[in-house]
Amino acid sequence: MKFEEKKSAAQNSFIRNSQSMLKNIFGTTDVTPFWIADMDFTIAEPIQKELQRLVERNQYAYESDTCGVFEAITNWYQRRHNLTLNVEHFVQVPGVLAGIALLIRELTEKGDGVLIQTPAYHQFSKVISSAGREVVKSPLQLVNGNYEVDYDDLAQKLSAEHVKVMILCNPHNPVGRVLRKSEVEKIQAIAEKYDVTIISDEIHADIIHSGNRFNSLMASGANKHVAMIGSPAKTFGMQSISNGYIYTENQEIFDTMRNLTRSLYLDHGNALTTFATIAAFNHGDSWLDELLQYLQESISWITLFLSEQLPSVTMTPVEGTYQIWLDFSGLGFSNNGLITLFADAGFALSPGSWFDDDAGQFARMNIAAPKVDIENAFKRLKETILSSTGQYSACSGASSSGGCC
Numbered sequence: 001m002k003f004e005e006k007k008s009a010a011q012n013s014f015i016r017n018s019q020s021m022l023k024n025i026f027g028t029t030d031v032t033p034f035w036i037a038d039m040d041f042t043i044a045e046p047i048q049k050e051l052q053r054l055v056e057r058n059q060y061a062y063e064s065d066t067c068g069v070f071e072a073i074t075n076w077y078q079r080r081h082n083l084t085l086n087v088e089h090f091v092q093v094p095g096v097l098a099g100i101a102l103l104i105r106e107l108t109e110k111g112d113g114v115l116i117q118t119p120a121y122h123q124f125s126k127v128i129s130s131a132g133r134e135v136v137k138s139p140l141q142l143v144n145g146n147y148e149v150d151y152d153d154l155a156q157k158l159s160a161e162h163v164k165v166m167i168l169c170n171p172h173n174p175v176g177r178v179l180r181k182s183e184v185e186k187i188q189a190i191a192e193k194y195d196v197t198i199i200s201d202e203i204h205a206d207i208i209h210s211g212n213r214f215n216s217l218m219a220s221g222a223n224k225h226v227a228m229i230g231s232p233a234k235t236f237g238m239q240s241i242s243n244g245y246i247y248t249e250n251q252e253i254f255d256t257m258r259n260l261t262r263s264l265y266l267d268h269g270n271a272l273t274t275f276a277t278i279a280a281f282n283h284g285d286s287w288l289d290e291l292l293q294y295l296q297e298s299i300s301w302i303t304l305f306l307s308e309q310l311p312s313v314t315m316t317p318v319e320g321t322y323q324i325w326l327d328f329s330g331l332g333f334s335n336n337g338l339i340t341l342f343a344d345a346g347f348a349l350s351p352g353s354w355f356d357d358d359a360g361q362f363a364r365m366n367i368a369a370p371k372v373d374i375e376n377a378f379k380r381l382k383e384t385i386l387s388s389t390g391q392y393s394a395c396s397g398a399s400s401s402g403g404c405c
């Protein structure tokens with residue numbers, strides 16, 4: 001099975017394996033890294049072949065094909081999401097965060113508010129505050145184990161005069177929600193009412209699990225005030241060899257962003273990113289289908305394991321993304337004690353506190369990894385919890401693992 005043959009390919013993920021970062025965050029380097037969201041798997045064969053073709057030429061002259069990239073993405077969206085996009089409405093950007101950073105600077109003034117739905121991908125706050133804008137948070141509500149939009153809170157926050165932009169993350173990182181069409185439309189209606197532009201980060205659009213359907217903001221008709229932003233990075237595991245793209249049917253936003261990226265010379269990729277992207281979107285379907293099947297099997301295994309063997313740890317429904325959002329509040333650990341527990345169990349997760357101050361009892365796990373690694377991690381977690389239970393459940397002060405209280 002192609003997704004298993006590269007066991008521990010995580011070693012190739014330079015950042016995920018950074019010894020200094022692991023030591024700094026988890027207090028040890030002796031952990032399997034399930035934190036940063038890149039894949040252990042080898043990329044799809046058509047992408048490999050394209051990259052080999054380019055490298056074997058041993059020539060790196062000026063070369064790009066931005067139109068080819070936009071055409072490949074447009075065809076992909078039609079094929080995979082039944083969504084008709086116009087190839088003329090794309091703007092290339094270096095990456096999704098870079099694109100969001102540029103959009104925020106163009107669509108808002110210093111001091112303006114930019115809304116995010118928390119818990120939220122931790123880079124959003126950074127990208128907003130580093131531009132001198134205010135981070136405005138609208139918390140998602142956990143209702144019977146599912147995250148739901150609090151529309152009253154959203155409306156109240158968006159109605160504030162200084163809030164000009166909302167970043168919508170769909171599918172949502174870290175909680176894995178994939179918005180229903182009605183939810184997307186409701187959010188859009190509220191944003192329009194208060195004249196707020198939505199930047200819809202759809203980087204995880206292709207990682208949708210069975211029973212769910214991706215609903216792009218671009219599908220919901222009245223999309224004059226929105227910009228969608230995406231990239232092949234997550235879909236095809238090409239984080240270090242891809243660019244991002246902005247798509248908008250708002251002529252003013254389009255002109256602004258195209259002129260900006262052109263004037264900054266940011267509007268094209270290099271030969272490797274360009275042709276890898278074209279190969280991915282034109283020929284990556286079957287690899288992605290197999291990946292989704294593989295992820296689904298892991299999700300099913302984890303669901304069963306938690307319900308049968310570790311019911312004190314729960315997982316919110318994984319509708320999309322290859323990250324799962326685990327709730328450890330049933331264990332009674334302190335937030336720091338949880339991080340120590342993960343380290344003791346030998347696996348590195350992204351602590352929930354990265355995504356929201358109130359989410360310290362949660363953690364995000366990247367499951368784009370060989371099943372055997374995931375299964376071993378959960379088995380070790382269970383053993384570690386069991387062996388610590390006496391100390392922790394009594395909650396009688398700091399344990400050797402830095403437990404609760």
Ligand SMILES: Cc1ncc(COP(=O)(O)O)c(C=O)c1O
Pocket residue numbers: 037094095096097098121169173201203204231233243244
């Ligand atoms: C929602 C979301 N947006 C953006 C990014 C980063 O995208 P890029 O590397 O293209 O800036 C990530 C990466 O994890 C993400 O999850």
